[in-house]
Amino acid sequence: MFAIVLGMLIVVFGVLFLRLHAFLALFFATLVVAAATSAHSVSESVLLHCTAQVDSISGQQLNLSEVGKDLGAQPGAYYLVGDVAAIAKSTPPLVWIERFEITDDSTTAFFAEELPAAASLTGARLIPHDEYQYAVRLAKTSPINRVANALGETFGKIGLLIAMASIIGQCLLASGAAERIVQGIRQAMGEKWTALAFVVSSFVLAIPVFFDTVFFLMLPLAQAMARKTGRDYLKYVMSIIVGGSLAHSLVPPTPGPLFVATELNVSIGAMAIGGIGVGIWGVIAGYFYMLWANRRWQIPLRLDPPEAAPHESANLDQQRESQLPSFGFSILPVVVPIFLLGMKTVSQTWLSGFDAPWMPFWNSTISFFGDKNIAISLGAVLALLTLLGKPQMTWAGLSKSVQKALSEGGVVVLITCAGGAFGEMIRQTNVGATIAHSLPASVGGTGLLITAFLVTVIIRVIQGSATVAMIAAIGIVVPVATQIGLPFHPVYLALAIGCGSKPLPWMNDSGFWVISRMSGFTEQETLKTFSVLLTIMGVVSFLATLVCAVCFPFV
Template structure:
């Protein structure tokens, strides 16, 4: 007796209609719409597809079969919990850091110092450059957590909140897509056998070009779309305005204001450097070994953010002279905001996870296997379609590089570096509701889902396509072979 199998593309489209229609059309809360979409996608996915998905992830046949026969609720909860594992502590600590920096006046001090150094008209460019620099060693979501409080404080001066937000996102997105030792590019370097130094140099050049195109798009769209700094639980507008009216003598010192951001950044960068470029051997002294262990411990992104949050609380207590009870109440308020973001982001992860289990990546690979097209745009399109279909840039990178790794070793007219760069650019198109990062952007910036789809998502499209054009021109005129 033959079994009827639903095409993963049909399941994908059904999930899209439910989530987008539920949030924008029916005005459902994103948490509910995402869980409903995850449930329907899981219900439509046959056990055979789930088993094949886990076999492709190198699970033993018995384990893959066991995963395929889990209940829908167990599968959704598993992906929900997996996303929480990745971002739960980060979001909670980032909520504390952000609120502390706003309430203590630290964000205001940083903004005033920045304006004194570069002038108010260059603030968006400074945010773009800063987020690009941070996006290389630090995860994309961590950059958003660290810089959004500064954008809110700066917007009270410039009145260009959307431009500041998009400038931050443009820099962070492209650095994290193209420049090792960011995780995605680091994976590409190994899979495609690209020299890491070459990827760092080329990725930085291409990243600057694409982020600049994103900035020009941000300038254009911010003239057409006005987004105010909205009142939110972690950043009341009245409080921000009161802080902005304070004299410089009432604000914390600049070095102290920077500590909650610099401490996580320094430790994460140091740990990334050690993991990427330093090989542990038997020749180290006990002091060096202890120092390496110290860096590895505090360089863990969760520990680094916890440390930053502790310093931020010390800054708040010292600046506002609040009691222990006041600190407890303050943390409770910050975590209430963070908890809502965690729930929505984890639900987005569950929806994306259910889409992955349909076998959508393998289906796309099957459709493109015999597609007669030049390799560079093919690499870009495969990565873009997989990313848009199931929400994970990592899965898009793995899928596209898996398809093209064999071709990269063939007789190309250009260096296969360009294929890796094309995959990196394509993996950022197009963020929407099935992407956990999309929800982090929405909730940390207070953009509505509709506003993010009209600004952030098209900006990624512009940057990705700009990257593709530059790559094809460079491969033609600077083949590097």
């Protein structure tokens, strides 16, 4: 536990006071945790749920208890380990289990030959051969090699996804497709519902594009509407925040929810559907708070208007609009990946037992195109086509846009991989069993959701970054969840962590200053609008997650 506390302090102190890059802070903390973890804890973390306790040995059978959920109970080679603390120092007896018999209250293992007396180890632990060998190798591995391996494993899970998502976002911005999406939604809903159109537009755009970028893109539209109407500037600014902020923490492929879903083995499609499902309730709550705040505080547009004459500005807007791609083509890079991921999730959840002649072909097709890497890559190809269709676009210009996207995405990949390694080193301390044993018996199910939410909120308030808060929290929560077990689908735990990354943003959050400086709000105005808004949305979305977990567990 000391190693984990020290690692968390390094992350918080490094980001908040030393102003270190998040990657460096996470990397240094990861090394410290790895170096402070004993070999015994490392091996225990591997064997936590794949062993069984030997109660007695009689003839050619073992009577087992405390059977781990990942033991497998399959015929094969098993070790009988008497002293787990000395797992890397000696070779225990190896037996061949022919079969297991499992009843409601007992588990019995049968092997071919009777054990010699020296091997009759009542109280020993039965461990599968492969898991034992892996635990021994990992316990003997140096801290820096364990960190490097964890970095590589995390990159293998999400590196390609983040790179492709960066390409989608950059191409949508450079081609004008993002602007066309905003204009199309606004025109469809009418000028009277401009604020609601901004909410919908920012929510859609924040799925492939970072929230800060969405805010930069849409703020000029909010300022233009405020100049046109002479009022409601706060409403237009907050409408962008209402739509974009929750998608940033709940809907992949943005890094935070993507990483959390990957660590919990939740499909990207399930995370996207769940994030949209609970996020809508937070958006509704935020929308009503936005309307109330706009009536209570009249914050004027303090920024200087553009110097261009009105008719010149209108002509330029008309000329630019004619060069934008169509709405349908613009939104394809966002809709197609979500559709494919969602269809794979629906197929695996509700169509798995459906019997029809065409089902094998359907399953193979949707398994291929619904794979997270394939789906996001198809979105990137469509985004490149929107940019390639831009007037006067050359291959050199296309190459520069891709290079810029990968440069920005590379930084995110480094931070996320460092966070993944940090979480893995925390798991190797075997803290999950320690925390689970110290928690009251009532902490399970919804209690674990509340714990995950509060842990994320605390980390978020201390160090400011929503993404770093999610990355740090998952390393603490996952071992506890593994130890306790979940009575519902793990997507709810991922959503609870995402919701916990929203409340109480203040001066240590870069997004706070982006909103304040770009919109012209004072610090006090930003606190009572932006900070309160995100807190309400995070709490309401979390309450929606709790209700869904109880009513629709999807175990």
